Amino acid sequence: MDQLLQQIVAGLEAGSYYSLIGLAIVVIMKSTDVPNFAMAEMGLVAAYVAWWLSDDAEVGLPFALAIIIGLVFAAAFGAVTQFLLVRPLTGLSNQPLAVFSSLAFGFVMIDQIRERGLPAFIDWIPGLGGGYPTPIAVLLSIALVPISYFILRKWVKKLDVIDHFPLLLLTIGLNFALGSIIENLWSSTPQRFEAPWSGETFNVGDTRIGVDQLISISMGAAIALILAAFFRSKWGVRMRAIAEDGSTARMLGINAGAVSLIAWALGTSVAGAAMILNTSSTVLELGSAEGLILKGFIAAVLGGFVSLPGTFAGGLIVGVAEAVVGGQISTSLQPTMALLIVVAVLLISPGGLSREAKLREV
Amino acid sequence: MSKFKWLIAMLCALSLFAAACGSDDAAVVESAEETAEEAEDAVDEAVEEAEEAVEEADEANEEADEAVEEVEEAEEVATVDGCGANSPDDTPGLDKEAGTLTIGTSQPFTGRASTAGEGLVGGVILAVEDINARGGIDGCTFELVWEDDRFEIEQMVTNVRKMIEEDGVWGFVATAGSQAIPSTYPAIEGAGTPLWGPVSPADQDIQQVYLTNSTRTEQGRICIDYFAEQGVTKVAAIGQDNELGVEAFNAIEIQAPIHGMEIVAQEEVEVLSDLVAPAVLAVIESEAEGVLTALDGTQNALVMDQFFEAGFSPLMCSDQGSAGAGGQTAVGLANPEASDGYLGALQGSLTDSADPFVQNWAELWEAYDGPGSETPSLNFSLQTFSIATAFFELMDRLDGNYAYDNFHAAAETLGDNPILVPSMPPIACGPLPGGHSCAAGAGIAVYNAFEDPDGDGAGTWVQVRDFQAPAN
Numbered sequence: 001m002d003q004l005l006q007q008i009v010a011g012l013e014a015g016s017y018y019s020l021i022g023l024a025i026v027v028i029m030k031s032t033d034v035p036n037f038a039m040a041e042m043g044l045v046a047a048y049v050a051w052w053l054s055d056d057a058e059v060g061l062p063f064a065l066a067i068i069i070g071l072v073f074a075a076a077f078g079a080v081t082q083f084l085l086v087r088p089l090t091g092l093s094n095q096p097l098a099v100f101s102s103l104a105f106g107f108v109m110i111d112q113i114r115e116r117g118l119p120a121f122i123d124w125i126p127g128l129g130g131g132y133p134t135p136i137a138v139l140l141s142i143a144l145v146p147i148s149y150f151i152l153r154k155w156v157k158k159l160d161v162i163d164h165f166p167l168l169l170l171t172i173g174l175n176f177a178l179g180s181i182i183e184n185l186w187s188s189t190p191q192r193f194e195a196p197w198s199g200e201t202f203n204v205g206d207t208r209i210g211v212d213q214l215i216s217i218s219m220g221a222a223i224a225l226i227l228a229a230f231f232r233s234k235w236g237v238r239m240r241a242i243a244e245d246g247s248t249a250r251m252l253g254i255n256a257g258a259v260s261l262i263a264w265a266l267g268t269s270v271a272g273a274a275m276i277l278n279t280s281s282t283v284l285e286l287g288s289a290e291g292l293i294l295k296g297f298i299a300a301v302l303g304g305f306v307s308l309p310g311t312f313a314g315g316l317i318v319g320v321a322e323a324v325v326g327g328q329i330s331t332s333l334q335p336t337m338a339l340l341i342v343v344a345v346l347l348i349s350p351g352g353l354s355r356e357a358k359l360r361e362v
Numbered sequence: 363m364s365k366f367k368w369l370i371a372m373l374c375a376l377s378l379f380a381a382a383c384g385s386d387d388a389a390v391v392e393s394a395e396e397t398a399e400e401a402e403d404a405v406d407e408a409v410e411e412a413e414e415a416v417e418e419a420d421e422a423n424e425e426a427d428e429a430v431e432e433v434e435e436a437e438e439v440a441t442v443d444g445c446g447a448n449s450p451d452d453t454p455g456l457d458k459e460a461g462t463l464t465i466g467t468s469q470p471f472t473g474r475a476s477t478a479g480e481g482l483v484g485g486v487i488l489a490v491e492d493i494n495a496r497g498g499i500d501g502c503t504f505e506l507v508w509e510d511d512r513f514e515i516e517q518m519v520t521n522v523r524k525m526i527e528e529d530g531v532w533g534f535v536a537t538a539g540s541q542a543i544p545s546t547y548p549a550i551e552g553a554g555t556p557l558w559g560p561v562s563p564a565d566q567d568i569q570q571v572y573l574t575n576s577t578r579t580e581q582g583r584i585c586i587d588y589f590a591e592q593g594v595t596k597v598a599a600i601g602q603d604n605e606l607g608v609e610a611f612n613a614i615e616i617q618a619p620i621h622g623m624e625i626v627a628q629e630e631v632e633v634l635s636d637l638v639a640p641a642v643l644a645v646i647e648s649e650a651e652g653v654l655t656a657l658d659g660t661q662n663a664l665v666m667d668q669f670f671e672a673g674f675s676p677l678m679c680s681d682q683g684s685a686g687a688g689g690q691t692a693v694g695l696a697n698p699e700a701s702d703g704y705l706g707a708l709q710g711s712l713t714d715s716a717d718p719f720v721q722n723w724a725e726l727w728e729a730y731d732g733p734g735s736e737t738p739s740l741n742f743s744l745q746t747f748s749i750a751t752a753f754f755e756l757m758d759r760l761d762g763n764y765a766y767d768n769f770h771a772a773a774e775t776l777g778d779n780p781i782l783v784p785s786m787p788p789i790a791c792g793p794l795p796g797g798h799s800c801a802a803g804a805g806i807a808v809y810n811a812f813e814d815p816d817g818d819g820a821g822t823w824v825q826v827r828d829f830q831a832p833a834n
Contacts, residue, residue: 183473188474189476210671288636327640
């Protein structure tokens with residue numbers, strides 16, 4: 001019995017991470033109507049930022065402050081991603097992307113021109129090779145920015161007809177890109193990201209419970225409740241309206257861009273919380289997100305990609321089932337449990353675990 | 363003609379005149395005759411001397427010719443000693459004129475396994491620089507082409523194809539990354555390119571592939587031998603749900619019965635999953651006294667931590683790749699109290715070994731500032747340095763004939779005359795089937811998180827068992 005309780009606690013801890021990633025996926029699904037395959041990786045970026053700020057790494061801030069800044073960064077990161085990358089693909093203006101790209105191009109050009117002269121492809125023009133003084137490099141780059149802006153504006157067009165497929169590909173590409181960015185910024189060496197309570201345990205009867213387990217489970221439940229409350233607010237209702245019927249919602253005066261931006265900020269914060277909790281309880285490494293994204297999607301499927309309670313419960317069920325079946329029957333069955341649950345739930349209730357949920361075309 | 367007749371007539375007349383005018387004394391006549399004979403003798407001697415001189419000159423000429431021939435032969439011999447002179451002209455990677463032989467390696471320099479990969483790359487580069495600094499082998503220096511595979515199967519296959527087809531490498535040396543290497547076998551077999559490295563899983567009986575280190579199964583068996591020496595009677599295994607786990611379970615099933623041990627648990631953990639708790643709880647429930655693990659470094663650290671938090675302290679041992687024995691890949695992520703006493707199998711010596719070979723490596727590594735020089739996992743550098751050194755020793759035995767047939771012939775007879783690199787078990791390959799698993803045996807090291815009574819410092823690995831083959 002003690003062993004079973006121990007397994008359930010371990011399952012609830014793992015399940016809370018699955019639930020939070022699932023909730024983040026659902027939040028974005030509710031606004032943009034696209035499954036975000038980069039969700040866990042975006043959360044991992046926030047976790048790395050929090051670690052980098054903490055006293056385990058370079059900046060040396062207290063753990064709590066590092067986490068708060070990490071979550072704020074996650075919100076900003078989600079918003080910037082929506083503003084620059086998602087907007088053009090959802091029928092909204094492509095101006096931000098073109099402006100950002102042009103400025104980035106100009107910034108890179110300053111360095112290139114200063115170091116090497118004009119880029120190699122026009123080096124054959126007499127007199128253009130070799131390095132230029134910084135002021136000339138800056139002036140030349142400024143001249144190049146508007147040119148690149150007009151090219152990019154023509155080239156990167158917003159979609160006239162909203163199609164989920166490019167958005168889907170965007171999130172997959174973003175997943176890989178973020179992995180590379182993390183590796184280049186912080187290396188791929190696994191890191192310890194210790195919370196002040198790491199390693200602390202207490203007993204309930206004969207069952208040993210880690211403080212980090214308790215915090216992960218309770219934080220998961222708290223975030224789910226906060227999200228549920230949010231979706232009953234004005235902005236939450238607007239978000240659901242956009243997801244249900246974007247065109248009608250826009251005709252009713254709902255600012256689809258702002259709603260989507262808030263959803264991406266919120267979703268990325270939730271994913272950041274999931275990854276911070278997970279990595280401070282285990283180890284911070286590149287592979288942390290890979291292990292969670294699939295289980296997060298399974299939780300979202302169990303919530304029908306709509307229901308927050310269904311998604312939260314789905315994540316916990318998967319986590320507990322893995323731990324209990326692994327412990328009581330065989331650990332070799334553990335990896336298949338999540339998929340077996342999905343198949344069973346979809347056969348019995350195709351819309352997921354909640355009455356709120358309904359089958360969506362993804 | 364008439365002048366000639368006149369001359370003869372004059373001579374005859376003069377002779378008559380001389381005879382008429384000369385002494386009619388017989389002694390005078392005799393004297394003239396003697397003088398004439400002496401003159402003839404002198405001429406004969408002169409002719410003989412001249413003939414002898416000619417003969418001596420001929421002999422001198424012959425000697426000179428012989429000397430020239432000897433010089434020419436010597437020059438020919440010198441050509442035979444040049445780089446790969448006894449090799450076919452179409453030998454891949456061989457440039458006789460430049461005196462170079464190109465070899466390749468693919469390593470996980472970036473990506474999830476980069477902590478190991480940086481050291482692996484650095485070790486091979488260092489070995490090549492070292493052999494070249496010593497003048498190479500039989501007139502050949504070595505050029506190394508290396509590629510980063512990010513520990514991804516597709517990338518490793520791409521790298522191997524590129525190095526065969528574009529770079530034209532002779533063979534692959536010390537290529538690591540067990541999970542990906544078997545995917546490259548079709549390309550390697552197709553081109554006939556040898557691969558000399560620490561490959562696991564076990565020998566798949568491929569002509570081109572030589573396994574230079576003991577497999578994970580053998581290392582696991584040696585862990586269990588060590589458990590037996592420590593009095594363990596109940597043993598468990600935790601492995602990933604892939605080839606790593608399969609090898610650990612093979613090891614425990616082969617070796618536990620040899621020592622009369624009871625196998626009390628065999629648990630799996632999903633790849634990349636942090637959910638190790640079910641396996642940990644099952645092992646705790648089994649009351650195992652010794653636990654063999656085949657996990658990644660992070661999972662090993664989590665298992666150590668959870669054992670410790672539960673107050674459960676069995677002997678825990680892993681293969682070298684899994685344990686990161688000699689480095690910090692697993693123990694550096696666990697609490698010091700949890701990692702203290704963790705055991706790792708050793709495919710090669712520890713980096714602080716007093717052996718002169720290892721000391722030489724350490725000095726070279728100290729001066730090395732190339733790719734991977736910043737790695738904290740020096741043990742991986744020593745590993746590939748040793749493997750590459752063994753490879754060069756084998757190449758030295760080929761007498762400049764780098765044809766693949768000659769290489770296989772020499773490699774497959776190493777059982778009679780093994781390559782002995784002090785930092786690793788003897789390499790004694792044999793013919794197929796089974797003979798390309800060239801090294802049997804491993805050592806055992808223990809991790810001291812805290813300073814121990816023997817004076818070993820905190821955070822150090824100490825070898826506690828010599829290289830030995832598994833008990834049978």
